[in-house]
Amino acid sequence: MSFAVRLVIARCSVDYIGRLTAHLPPATRLLLVKADGSVSIHADDRAYKPLNWMSPPCRLEEQPGVWTVVNKAGEELRITIDEVLHDFSYDLGVDPGLVKDGVEADLQRLLAEHITTLGEGYTLIRREYPTAIGPVDILCRDASGGTVAVEIKRRGEIDGVEQLTRYLELLNRDPLLAPVSGVFAAQQIKPQASVLAADRGIRCVTLDYDGLRGIDDSDGKLF
Amino acid sequence: MSFAVRLVIARCSVDYIGRLTAHLPPATRLLLVKADGSVSIHADDRAYKPLNWMSPPCRLEEQPGVWTVVNKAGEELRITIDEVLHDFSYDLGVDPGLVKDGVEADLQRLLAEHITTLGEGYTLIRREYPTAIGPVDILCRDASGGTVAVEIKRRGEIDGVEQLTRYLELLNRDPLLAPVSGVFAAQQIKPQASVLAADRGIRCVTLDYDGLRGIDDSDGKLF
DNA sequence: GCCTTTATGTCGCCG
DNA sequence: CGGCGACGTAAAGGC
Numbered sequence: 001m002s003f004a005v006r007l008v009i010a011r012c013s014v015d016y017i018g019r020l021t022a023h024l025p026p027a028t029r030l031l032l033v034k035a036d037g038s039v040s041i042h043a044d045d046r047a048y049k050p051l052n053w054m055s056p057p058c059r060l061e062e063q064p065g066v067w068t069v070v071n072k073a074g075e076e077l078r079i080t081i082d083e084v085l086h087d088f089s090y091d092l093g094v095d096p097g098l099v100k101d102g103v104e105a106d107l108q109r110l111l112a113e114h115i116t117t118l119g120e121g122y123t124l125i126r127r128e129y130p131t132a133i134g135p136v137d138i139l140c141r142d143a144s145g146g147t148v149a150v151e152i153k154r155r156g157e158i159d160g161v162e163q164l165t166r167y168l169e170l171l172n173r174d175p176l177l178a179p180v181s182g183v184f185a186a187q188q189i190k191p192q193a194s195v196l197a198a199d200r201g202i203r204c205v206t207l208d209y210d211g212l213r214g215i216d217d218s219d220g221k222l223f
Numbered sequence: 224m225s226f227a228v229r230l231v232i233a234r235c236s237v238d239y240i241g242r243l244t245a246h247l248p249p250a251t252r253l254l255l256v257k258a259d260g261s262v263s264i265h266a267d268d269r270a271y272k273p274l275n276w277m278s279p280p281c282r283l284e285e286q287p288g289v290w291t292v293v294n295k296a297g298e299e300l301r302i303t304i305d306e307v308l309h310d311f312s313y314d315l316g317v318d319p320g321l322v323k324d325g326v327e328a329d330l331q332r333l334l335a336e337h338i339t340t341l342g343e344g345y346t347l348i349r350r351e352y353p354t355a356i357g358p359v360d361i362l363c364r365d366a367s368g369g370t371v372a373v374e375i376k377r378r379g380e381i382d383g384v385e386q387l388t389r390y391l392e393l394l395n396r397d398p399l400l401a402p403v404s405g406v407f408a409a410q411q412i413k414p415q416a417s418v419l420a421a422d423r424g425i426r427c428v429t430l431d432y433d434g435l436r437g438i439d440d441s442d443g444k445l446f
Numbered sequence: 447g448c449c450t451t452t453a454t455g456t457c458g459c460c461g
Numbered sequence: 462c463g464g465c466g467a468c469g470t471a472a473a474g475g476c
Contacts (some may be wrong), residue, residue: 003267004267005232005253005265005267007230007253007311009228009313009315016469018469019325019468019469020323020324020325020326020468020469021323021324021325022321022322022323022324022469023321023322024318024319024320024321024322025319025322027315027316027318027319028313028315028316029315029318030228030230030313030315032265032271034265034267034268034270035267035268036267036268036269036270038268038270038271040270040271042228042255042257043315043318044226044227044228044257044258044259044315044316044317044318045257045258045259045261045318046259046456046457047257047259047261047263047276047278047279047456047457048255048261048263048271048272048273048276048278048456049271049456049457050271051318051320051321052321052469053270053271053469055270055271055469055471056270075469085313086311086313088230088309088311090232090251090253090308090309091267092232092250092251092252092253092266092267093250093251093267094267095247095250095252095266095267095268095274096247096248096250097247097266097274098245098246098247098274098275099245099246099247099248100243100244100245100454101243101244101245102242102243102244102454103243103452103453103454104451104452104453105452128475130475130476133449133450134449134450134451134475135450135451135475153452154242154452154453154454158465159382162385163451190464192464192465239454241454242453242454243453243454245454269472270471272455272471272472275454276454277454278454278456298454323469325469326467326468326469327466327467327468328467356465357464357465357466358460358465358466376467377467377468386466413449415449447476448475448476449474449475449476450473450474450475450476451472451473451474451475452471452472452473452474453470453471453472453473455468455470455471455472456467456468456470457466457467457468457470458465458466458467458468459464459465459466459467460463460464460465461462461463461464461465
């Protein structure tokens, strides 16, 4: 019974006091209470994002006319209910979950497997090369033996260039590695990122995910 | 009729092909269709985030057993419906919307009104000072007449320091302004951000939002 | 627990 | 419409 979604249509007003203060004047809305304890208040727009919400772990206390939801950090959501227009619950059970393909991790794996995409004679040192400020996506060597740090993004934007710049700055302090050059690899690279990369001597490479996946027959996906 | 939330409980499987590829095996889920055209598929967990969704603007085509949602970019969500267990619609009407207080814009306004929080003799030049790479939160002068660029965050992290660094680099190319010094102001500043700022000669200032609001009696909020 | 990065991020503003 | 920055960003993974 407790493990069910609950859908309530109600005329209500809402106050949130937590990381910020927010208020919703009275109106008719959808209240969605999930088995994980979360509560969200939806209008008929804003895509899937609720107007207001409380994420689990939190506790919902239901009194006549007032729902109070609090979490451990002391954030509070107070829903004042003027009128309940619909109240329905259904036990969905546990969901098997989403299977994804084509996220950055997949790009990284594919590029590491086909590191010569970056150029003839390239060899992989390792993926997720650890540094004090975080892991470098791929560290490899070019044909002349020079070290190359690769930052991979699905969509290459200015932040990614900044990130690679920080890595390069750090890696070049290591006399065993230096000089380290940089490659910014992404399925799509925005012009400003490209300009910034050029300004910093970083090479940009556009990745073809389907192409990389196509030549990757290691797991028999090809046919 | 079309301007209503629609709540469907159904046993379904889902495929998304767009920015990535994703699949949901058959299970019972909540389908939420909003008047704005969005469709979201919820399990009984993950707080307010759906397992899968399509944001507006998009078009839902409903055939027996298959819903197809496509948007302009060619992304597609295909919902195969094995069994409808519940189907309910309700017209919520337009929502008056959320009123927020305490976000970065409020901090910026308060600091601009009390610019001497940064030091005796500071004077405001302007908020949102425009540059080619985006607006500087606050530009002001210190007691000695030197230009100061201020970047404001609720939570000061490394990205904010990078951002301010880019602004300073640009502003310092303008002979009418140079030399421009930097202040990184936030309600809370993370140690790494603090270290990076120090390394770049940027001063860090911790803001007290309630304190600033307290001395701000301009709109009679004090009592 | 703190730190990092990723995300189908989403959202809003402004040119 | 694209660029840019904020967000109650959330969530995942490493140390």
